[in-house]
Amino acid sequence: MGSLVQVLTNGILLGSMYGIAAIGLSLIFGTMRIIFIAQGTMIVLFAYLVYWSFQKAGIDPYLSLLTVVPLAFVLGLGLFYLLFRKAAALEDRNVSLLLAVGLMYLIDNLILKAWSATPRGLNISYSSAMIVVWGLRVSWLRLALLGLALASAFVVYAFLKKTRVGTAVRAASEDMEATTIQGINSVWVSAISFAIGIALAGVAGVGMATVYSFDYQFGFVFAIKALVALALGGIGNVFGALAGGLLLGIIENLAAYYVGIAWIEIASYGVFMLVLIFLPQGLFGRRALVKKV
Amino acid sequence: MNEVGFFTRVSASFVTFSRRGFVKHKRLLLIGAALVVLALVAVSLAACGSDDTTTTTAPAESSDTTAPAESSDTTTAGAEMGDDIVIGAINSLTGSNVLTGQEEKWAQEKAVADINAKGGIKLADGKQHNVVLKFADDKSQPTEGAAAMEKLIKADGLKIVLSSNITPVNQAAAQVAEKYQAYFHITSSWTDEASPDGSFPGFIGGMDLKWATDMFESAGDSGLVAIGGAKALDPADAPTTFAVMTENTPDGVGFGDATKAGLEAQGWKVASYEKFVEGNKDFSSIILKFKQANVDAVVTLIAPSDGITFVKQMKEQNWSPKYLFGYKGFWPVDFYAALGDDANYISYDGFWSETLPFPYAKELGQAFQDDHDGNTSNSVGLYYAAAQILFTAIERAGSTDPGAVRDQVFNGSFPGTTMGDITYNDQGIADIPFLAFQWAPGGERVVLYPTEFATGKTVTFVPWDQR
Numbered sequence: 001m002g003s004l005v006q007v008l009t010n011g012i013l014l015g016s017m018y019g020i021a022a023i024g025l026s027l028i029f030g031t032m033r034i035i036f037i038a039q040g041t042m043i044v045l046f047a048y049l050v051y052w053s054f055q056k057a058g059i060d061p062y063l064s065l066l067t068v069v070p071l072a073f074v075l076g077l078g079l080f081y082l083l084f085r086k087a088a089a090l091e092d093r094n095v096s097l098l099l100a101v102g103l104m105y106l107i108d109n110l111i112l113k114a115w116s117a118t119p120r121g122l123n124i125s126y127s128s129a130m131i132v133v134w135g136l137r138v139s140w141l142r143l144a145l146l147g148l149a150l151a152s153a154f155v156v157y158a159f160l161k162k163t164r165v166g167t168a169v170r171a172a173s174e175d176m177e178a179t180t181i182q183g184i185n186s187v188w189v190s191a192i193s194f195a196i197g198i199a200l201a202g203v204a205g206v207g208m209a210t211v212y213s214f215d216y217q218f219g220f221v222f223a224i225k226a227l228v229a230l231a232l233g234g235i236g237n238v239f240g241a242l243a244g245g246l247l248l249g250i251i252e253n254l255a256a257y258y259v260g261i262a263w264i265e266i267a268s269y270g271v272f273m274l275v276l277i278f279l280p281q282g283l284f285g286r287r288a289l290v291k292k293v
Numbered sequence: 294m295n296e297v298g299f300f301t302r303v304s305a306s307f308v309t310f311s312r313r314g315f316v317k318h319k320r321l322l323l324i325g326a327a328l329v330v331l332a333l334v335a336v337s338l339a340a341c342g343s344d345d346t347t348t349t350t351a352p353a354e355s356s357d358t359t360a361p362a363e364s365s366d367t368t369t370a371g372a373e374m375g376d377d378i379v380i381g382a383i384n385s386l387t388g389s390n391v392l393t394g395q396e397e398k399w400a401q402e403k404a405v406a407d408i409n410a411k412g413g414i415k416l417a418d419g420k421q422h423n424v425v426l427k428f429a430d431d432k433s434q435p436t437e438g439a440a441a442m443e444k445l446i447k448a449d450g451l452k453i454v455l456s457s458n459i460t461p462v463n464q465a466a467a468q469v470a471e472k473y474q475a476y477f478h479i480t481s482s483w484t485d486e487a488s489p490d491g492s493f494p495g496f497i498g499g500m501d502l503k504w505a506t507d508m509f510e511s512a513g514d515s516g517l518v519a520i521g522g523a524k525a526l527d528p529a530d531a532p533t534t535f536a537v538m539t540e541n542t543p544d545g546v547g548f549g550d551a552t553k554a555g556l557e558a559q560g561w562k563v564a565s566y567e568k569f570v571e572g573n574k575d576f577s578s579i580i581l582k583f584k585q586a587n588v589d590a591v592v593t594l595i596a597p598s599d600g601i602t603f604v605k606q607m608k609e610q611n612w613s614p615k616y617l618f619g620y621k622g623f624w625p626v627d628f629y630a631a632l633g634d635d636a637n638y639i640s641y642d643g644f645w646s647e648t649l650p651f652p653y654a655k656e657l658g659q660a661f662q663d664d665h666d667g668n669t670s671n672s673v674g675l676y677y678a679a680a681q682i683l684f685t686a687i688e689r690a691g692s693t694d695p696g697a698v699r700d701q702v703f704n705g706s707f708p709g710t711t712m713g714d715i716t717y718n719d720q721g722i723a724d725i726p727f728l729a730f731q732w733a734p735g736g737e738r739v740v741l742y743p744t745e746f747a748t749g750k751t752v753t754f755v756p757w758d759q760r
Contacts, residue, residue, distance in 0.1 A: 003585060010577040117391040119598030121605060121631045128608045128757055139609040211609075212574050213601035213631065217388065221572060249575075257578035261569040262541050 006136060007257045008250055013142035015249020016149035017207050021226035022233060022241035023156055024200035029235055030173035031193040032088050034096040038104035040223030042198055045107055046072055046205025047214050051120050061122060061210045069202040076198025080191040088190050104220065111216040121213035145207040152203050153242045156196065169193050173236060228272045234285020243284055372412065375420030378693055381445035381454035382426045383466055388433025389571060389596040390459055392625035397458050400673035401426060403660060404680030414684055417691030427451065431462045438462035442469040452695040455683065456480055460496050460544040467505045476695035477505040480679040483512040483547060484722045496547060498722050506702045506721035508679055515727055516552030519592045519618040520559055521742030522640045522729035525751040532590035532615045534564045536583050539594040541568035548594045548620065564588050571596055576603045580610045590616035597622040601631045608635055613756035616640065626668040629736045638754045640731045643671030646740050648748055651713045669738050671730055678710035
């Protein structure tokens, strides 16, 4: 029993990273209707910035949240207006998708040139700090990551529910045309959603830098994991996306512990396929998003 | 303050900001955003200004241990200089194997610089020829290794190629070399032949290659160094229960099966045998499994980036086996740089040490240190020796005809390399013994095994909470 609880705990802690990334993907998908495949690469970019600021200036990774997240937000705005503004207005979403793929490879290679292909990992003084509760060992760093995931979900939820811009984002995710007719600036709404999605990549970047080793190629794999989490949790639901991430982390850890580490991918993608077949709206998504033909 | 109150305040702040901040300062934000994008691109480009990832390599810079290469049309001895000899080199310039690829590249460039400093290679035309390497990136993937070989042969017209250092990559590239009858001078790839009953296809030795040779160890024997390192522990600290954890690749499984069998044959219990997908980022449940199986020693074959993650998560879980031995990923300089003192007491394989009593070993080690902030290498002597052997074979052949060069290596003897005296058999295989090392505090490498070359005894892995 103790093992199961520890495995579930490990899964939740791993899944919190997926969850943060999935919330960002969900927001961007909500207004732009594209799978932003470069999300993982953005996370890796911010992980490098966190790593760099720690190595060069000794800035604590969690303190760097204060600079990285606003920077990511502003970068997101800039990328939207430079790259996606016109494409997002097109009926054909493939253009935006192709732009995202291009952006992913562009950033991958900029990272490669700037920081080389050498894997990086932060070695911080409190990386082995543990919290032990009833024999359950939890790494402080991973707990902090879970805290970041929960805080991100609550902040995004509050933004969507309590602010006018958030209300506009929700309206745009339901019906972009009707939103425009109501006089809401749909471009600005999409830009804000995109920027918040990138800001969440900044949050996840801090988590990645502190807990994992990473290299310039890690982003794509991570984007796919976030996509699986999003599909599991369901599009259009902030807490659903987070739950999807946590669930994916749990599935991976259960498979690793009870079946074997080689089964991680088989189990997670198997569940992903089953959910898409039987619950295409995801476990917590809105049925209205899936139209029957 | 209760949670609801806190989030209400956060929400209220958002409302205020969205009404006043976003709308009023929208234009300012957009200008700022554009500037940030431009600044990030500029920073990236500036950071890469001096970065060298070119795939074409002129003779490497001379280090303190060599004289400068000749730049005139004649050598100092007056011999006439001929055209450069261009040799292909497949290397993991990117991908998960980049750390070991970097050391291989350094050694090959050093060998080229040294041979050119001595006047190059003399061919049957009576002229001296400088050597130039042309690198192609295998991206640490077999398919890319094959593509790199195809490019070097077809696009660049090269018929003599130095290998990468990953078995599956070299196996894939060797098949292309066979097709075009290009000579592939392999090192660092498992040499195993196929089993007599055909159940095990073998590695390089099992491919019946006519255009490739290999200088390395067999996977079946590779586990011996991990066992040798464990045996060098104080008997009172000796582990009893092992786990074998390996990448789920042909390379890894060959190693894992052989190591598990070897450990069990020596009387050790192997409580867990795990195969993971390369790039795995969460080992916490496996570590938990090992803890619960009372595993007190781990032998693993793992890429450097995964290895760094594994050790970080061991520390997170405060799990300290008595003995941790890693193949492939624990020995590069950057592994120690990424983990710092957390890499202390970790044991690993290696192919060479500057402390070995072989010609030029000490000088080569010093040159590496000079170029790497005092860090040492346990691999560069192997790659350097491979290049030395190739240059000697070309000189003996008197030409760059790939068949003639190959024929010099099959059954060839090459005394006095940085790996000692090397002899290839009639299958083009030269077996070399592995070494076992351990990271000591300060990043020093201690040779543990074979005992005749040992520079220290294995130290039990010091638990995280006692460091």
